[in-house]
Amino acid sequence: MKTLLTLLLFASALGAYAQTSVITGKVTDELTNEPIPFANITIQNTTTGTTTDIDGNYALTDLKPGLYNLQVSFLGYTTKTLFDIEAYTNKKTILNIVLAQSSESLDEVVIKESPFAKTAESPLSVKTVSANEIERYPGGNRDISRVIQSLPGVSTGVSFRNDIIVRGGSPNENRFFIDGIEIPSINHFSTQGASGGSNGFINVDFIKEVDFYSGAFPANRGNTLSSIMEFGFKEGRNDRVASRFTIGATEAGLSLEGPFSKKKNNTTFIASYRRSYQQLLFKALGLPFLPLYNDAQFKIKTKFKNKSELIVLGLGAFDKFKLNLGANETEDQQYILGFLPYFNQWNYTVGARYRKFTENGNYLLVASRTQQNNENFKYRDNENDNPDALLFRLTSNESENKLRYEQNMLVGGFKLNFGAGYEFAQYEINSTAVIPTDAGNYIASYRSNINQHKGALFGQVSRSFFNSRLSLSLGLRTDINSYNSRMANPLRQLSPRFSASYTLKPGWNINFNTGRYFQLPPNTTLSYRDSLGTLTNKNTLNYIGNTQFVIGTDYTTQSNTRVSIEGFLKLYNNYPFLLDDSISLANLGAVYGVVGDAPANSNSDGRAYGFEVSVQQKLFKGFFGIASYTFAISEFTDKNGDYRYSSWDRRHVFSIAVGKKFKRNWDIGTRFGLATGNPFTPYDVAYSSLISVWDVKGEAQLDYNQLNEGRNSLGQQWDIRVDKRWYFKKWSLNLYLDIRNVLNSTTKLNPDLVAVRDANGNLVVDPNDPTRYQMKRVPSEDGLILPSIGIVIEL
Numbered sequence: 001m002k003t004l005l006t007l008l009l010f011a012s013a014l015g016a017y018a019q020t021s022v023i024t025g026k027v028t029d030e031l032t033n034e035p036i037p038f039a040n041i042t043i044q045n046t047t048t049g050t051t052t053d054i055d056g057n058y059a060l061t062d063l064k065p066g067l068y069n070l071q072v073s074f075l076g077y078t079t080k081t082l083f084d085i086e087a088y089t090n091k092k093t094i095l096n097i098v099l100a101q102s103s104e105s106l107d108e109v110v111i112k113e114s115p116f117a118k119t120a121e122s123p124l125s126v127k128t129v130s131a132n133e134i135e136r137y138p139g140g141n142r143d144i145s146r147v148i149q150s151l152p153g154v155s156t157g158v159s160f161r162n163d164i165i166v167r168g169g170s171p172n173e174n175r176f177f178i179d180g181i182e183i184p185s186i187n188h189f190s191t192q193g194a195s196g197g198s199n200g201f202i203n204v205d206f207i208k209e210v211d212f213y214s215g216a217f218p219a220n221r222g223n224t225l226s227s228i229m230e231f232g233f234k235e236g237r238n239d240r241v242a243s244r245f246t247i248g249a250t251e252a253g254l255s256l257e258g259p260f261s262k263k264k265n266n267t268t269f270i271a272s273y274r275r276s277y278q279q280l281l282f283k284a285l286g287l288p289f290l291p292l293y294n295d296a297q298f299k300i301k302t303k304f305k306n307k308s309e310l311i312v313l314g315l316g317a318f319d320k321f322k323l324n325l326g327a328n329e330t331e332d333q334q335y336i337l338g339f340l341p342y343f344n345q346w347n348y349t350v351g352a353r354y355r356k357f358t359e360n361g362n363y364l365l366v367a368s369r370t371q372q373n374n375e376n377f378k379y380r381d382n383e384n385d386n387p388d389a390l391l392f393r394l395t396s397n398e399s400e401n402k403l404r405y406e407q408n409m410l411v412g413g414f415k416l417n418f419g420a421g422y423e424f425a426q427y428e429i430n431s432t433a434v435i436p437t438d439a440g441n442y443i444a445s446y447r448s449n450i451n452q453h454k455g456a457l458f459g460q461v462s463r464s465f466f467n468s469r470l471s472l473s474l475g476l477r478t479d480i481n482s483y484n485s486r487m488a489n490p491l492r493q494l495s496p497r498f499s500a501s502y503t504l505k506p507g508w509n510i511n512f513n514t515g516r517y518f519q520l521p522p523n524t525t526l527s528y529r530d531s532l533g534t535l536t537n538k539n540t541l542n543y544i545g546n547t548q549f550v551i552g553t554d555y556t557t558q559s560n561t562r563v564s565i566e567g568f569l570k571l572y573n574n575y576p577f578l579l580d581d582s583i584s585l586a587n588l589g590a591v592y593g594v595v596g597d598a599p600a601n602s603n604s605d606g607r608a609y610g611f612e613v614s615v616q617q618k619l620f621k622g623f624f625g626i627a628s629y630t631f632a633i634s635e636f637t638d639k640n641g642d643y644r645y646s647s648w649d650r651r652h653v654f655s656i657a658v659g660k661k662f663k664r665n666w667d668i669g670t671r672f673g674l675a676t677g678n679p680f681t682p683y684d685v686a687y688s689s690l691i692s693v694w695d696v697k698g699e700a701q702l703d704y705n706q707l708n709e710g711r712n713s714l715g716q717q718w719d720i721r722v723d724k725r726w727y728f729k730k731w732s733l734n735l736y737l738d739i740r741n742v743l744n745s746t747t748k749l750n751p752d753l754v755a756v757r758d759a760n761g762n763l764v765v766d767p768n769d770p771t772r773y774q775m776k777r778v779p780s781e782d783g784l785i786l787p788s789i790g791i792v793i794e795l
Helices: 002-014 131-135 144-148 278-284 331-339 691-697
Strands: 021-029 040-043 049-051 057-063 066-073 080-087 097-099 126-130 174-178 181-183 207-213 227-233 242-247 251-259 267-276 289-304 308-323 342-358 361-379 390-411 414-435 442-465 470-481 495-505 508-519 544-556 561-578 600-620 623-637 643-645 651-662 666-675 715-727 732-740 747-755 775-782 786-794
Touching (some): 021 066, 021 080, 040 057, 049 057, 057 066, 066 600, 080 097, 080 131, 080 600, 131 144, 131 207, 144 207, 181 361, 278 289, 331 747, 331 775
Antiparallel strands (some): 021 057, 066 080, 174 181, 242 251, 242 786, 251 267, 267 289, 289 308, 342 361, 390 414, 414 442, 442 470, 470 495, 495 508, 561 600, 600 623, 623 651, 715 732, 732 786
16 A cells, blocks of 8 residues: 555645646548548637648647547538547657548538437347446456446346346347457456456557447348357557556556657557466465456457548457366355356467458458367266266367358449358267266266358448438348258348437437347257257247337437437247246356256247336546446246246346546546346255265256246445546556445345355265255355456556
């Protein structure tokens, strides 16, 4: 603490000297990339501003360091507001801006739109989050998954996971894109067959902004039912090499950016590497598990003279989860060590996007490769060197090679987007597991390898009418897959969608969207084979279907505040139903490891419906924040065809996050969240207590005849974050204190069912039944105070 105070005093003294900042860049047409001369750039709610020159370049000079909102306007274009643009003293802020033409011919009119971005294709169910909002979010600790959980329609499971649950859908119904290139997950230690994990691995240093879609998906995005996250990565600086060093409570990272050559600055790069050290913290705290993760990312952009550009990006992660066998003293530690597996995972994505600009639009070609490798294993008593003690081992390797072509045009006032996609996917799995039965245990093993050819066609047309008061958009998509004949029929996956938005009066809109969406079952389910090697599910699985209706209204004030209300209905069909457990796959995905590798058919239906209310305040006179309330019911059919609450039925979710920027670059923010407990399935006590079962599983088994009949208690959490920034001539410094769950609040969960141990740690046999262990209930809670002190240095 003394060292921290000394650093604060020293930095304060250095920062006493007056410094000025510059924001500079270029304004271009979104479709054609042509420069826009004489566009107006002003700092919101001030008289400070400038205009672009004949080449579209601009510069705002003599600014005080800090955060600004910029407004950009020009005749015939939609006015754009850019929030939270940070100006430094040690380097210029380079901000290139694109403006969208109005789809109507209004050459003499500046189209004044809401500062909150929206499109004709997705006029509702979209929220945009900037990099600075992610950085300063209380309790988020620079993790985008945590920030998204505060948005309307979004909830989560337990506090130690990053599951994103959107409008009652499963975590495996979300898709992620970076600069138009799809990536499989955004989390370390991700669940195979779903998308959740423990920590986000997208480095905030790269993020320009994130568009989060909870519905109204455009036609050029497929294979999703609940959400899309579109990450826009920053471009590297073109004037010099700059660096950023970050150290927090659990990880350290270094980022570099700049031009490849000072003489030819048309090619820039940004790259980073991060490594966790939370395994050291967990070991010091005596926790029985030790997670270690690494990740690396890069982006290279080249601008060619023939009005074209090329982006190449890559990101990868290596995660290792091992057990702390020395933490074996308490009953709780012994229980966790008894069932928790070892877990190794690595993945990478490498992709390229080429875009060529034409007189009335642009076309782009996207190519990428993704590979994921998983290894899970567990040995009895954690004797990893004893092959006879093997309880289960699963290894898998998944690769996807994708190619997509898109054309964007503005013709006669109509905005057109159309294209096609192809993907070749390979999936290999090798599974060995001990299966307990009444007649004794046996070993079940299978190997599977499937190849899939996938294709897609899509198109969307949009136009505004009546001086841009009414906007309409109609899209159509179809997907095919070579897995079976039904999936190969494009007519079965026809996916129409329609959006409309009408401005009742300036700032007040009413919006509507409906669409039919499809998603493939996970590879774990598609590839399952029985003991004879038969691809069991090939003749029973279909694409998962989902029909959605969303209607809402929003009102935007002159002080950067937007109030929105939306109601939604999601109707599922053909969801995979796991035959052994008699449960819909929609209820799974909130555990580490693998889900869905079992016999299944497509006989499960579901529904989710509710409404959302949100108030979002973008930066205005130093204030910022968002408050949201979501009411959602989520239900899926059981083995009898009756609807039951799904595992994601959180029902009531409330969140409010507010902050204030003070003088001398102090930021203080706080967040409070409140949510109904999620349903749980009670344990099967009789089955779990069997010695033959417990010795193999090491944990209680669920009774799916009582699917989700219990519900955990109400959960709440209060987070606080304090930031202090200093801007110097050649570097800047940000110190922050982030405390998640500052009151150390806990949520009571379904009590654990565990086998009794004696004083020596040995399992106790039931004296009344020698085939069983004695069992007992142990209270279970979720919630822990997590303070974090971090330093960010920029050079």
